[in-house]
Amino acid sequence: MTVKPAIKRSIVFFLVPDFTLIAFSTAVEPLRLANRMLGYDAYSWRLASADGRPVKASSGIEIAVQTSLEDERRKMSGPDRPSMVIVCSGVNVEKYQNRSAFAWLREEYNRGVAIGGLCTGAHVLASAGLLSNKRCAIHWENLPGFSEAFPKANVFADLFEVDQNIYTCAGGTAALDMMLKLIGDDFDEMLVNRVCEQVLTDRVRSPTDRQRLPLRARLGVQNGKVLSIIELMEMNLSEPLSLIEIADHVGLSRRQIERLFQQEMGRSPARYYLEIRLDRARHLLIQSSLPVVEVAVACGFVSASHFSKCYRELYARSPQQERADRKQLLAA
Incomplete structure (x- = not known):
């Protein structure tokens, strides 16, 4: 009778400044x-x-660490080499450009070490060149800018993704689901269920479960037709549909759609459509280095001047001012 050897997995959590504590803690616990x-x-x-110094989380809480990149490089060829490295990041990840960290992640990956990312960790992994043609997940708020910055990465608005030896999750409590998946793969469902009972959760969510609240809950809207129209709008931001096309999709007249939106959303469908396109534009301005004219095109505007006019009307600042303010914040 052969006895299965006890599974042991060693993990390095690499903390990036402004990492999110919730994703970190729900991965460790x-x-x-x-x-x-x-x-x-x-x-x-x-x-x-x-x-090797303490790292401040986005909440302002400092966490002490045990090792530095230099220490980890020394451990790579010895018995203390980890079986997995997980990058913990959060806000302001776009300004993180540590070439030594990127090189170390590549070296670990090339030696067969599993690599993971929590919250916006996928941004760091992509910057290190590890996500080309890989499925990955990132927080929904960072998805537009990430998609533009790393077109070779197959990014999804999923809770988590596992592609061969690369693990990424959207952050928050999705880190719990990803780690429960890891535990289940290493052991069995019985152990996962026992851990779930301890953390007072009744199930492991599927990787493809939605990150955001359903539209019905997020917007407080109950009318199914209005929800269907909003879903259509959100799926067609770069090439907006006309109201006639939307009416054909949902089987309503233009007048009916106008009336429903005034009742449920307090504005016309055209105004609501414009606002969600401008919201996407704002995310791209903040998270990417795309020229303003390309941001305009990506959000369905035919000219940069029209885009700037609409943007200023909604946000009381120009797209250029939005980006300049963001750069100033990141430089602080």
């Missing part, structure tokens, strides 16, 4: 609980930063 349920340390972990 299921590992701790799995160890408790198993009765031995199947999972061990250590925290690392670029220079």
Whole structure:
């Protein structure tokens, strides 16, 4: 009779400035609980930063670490080499340009180490050149800018994605689901269920479960036709549909759609459509380096001047001012 060797997995959590605590804690805690349920340390972990100094989370709380990039490089060829590295990041990830960290991640990956990213960690992995032609997930708020910055990455608005040896999740409590998936792959569903009971969750969500609240809950709208129209609008931002095309899709007249939107949304369908296109434009201005004219085209505007006029009317600043303010904030 052969005895299956005890599974042991060592993980390095690499903390990037302004990382989100909720994603970090919901990734670590299921590992701790799995160890408790198993009765031995199947999972061990250590925290690392670029220079070995404490890292401040987006909440302002500083977390001490055990190692630096230099330390981790020394460990790569010895018994302390990790089996997995998980990048923890959060807000302002666009300004993170640490070439040493990118090179280290590539080296670890090339040595067979699994690589993961929490919240906006996919941005760091893509900057390191690890997500070309890979499925990945990122927080919905960062998805527009990420898609433009890294067109070779197959990014999805999923809770988490596992593509071969690359693990990414959208952050928040999605980190829990991704780690439960890892635990289930290493052990079995029974252990996952026991961990779920400890953290008071009744199930592991599927990778493809939605990140955001359903439109009905998010907008407080109950009318099914209005929800269908809004879904159509959100799927057609770069090439907006005409009201006639929308009417044909949902089987209503233009007048009926106008009346429904005034009742449910307090504005015309044209105005609502414009607002969600400008919201996407704002995300692109903040998260990408696309020229303003390309942002305008990506959001369905025929000219940069018309885009700037609409943007200023809604946000009381020009697209150029929006981007300049963002650059100033990142430089601070």
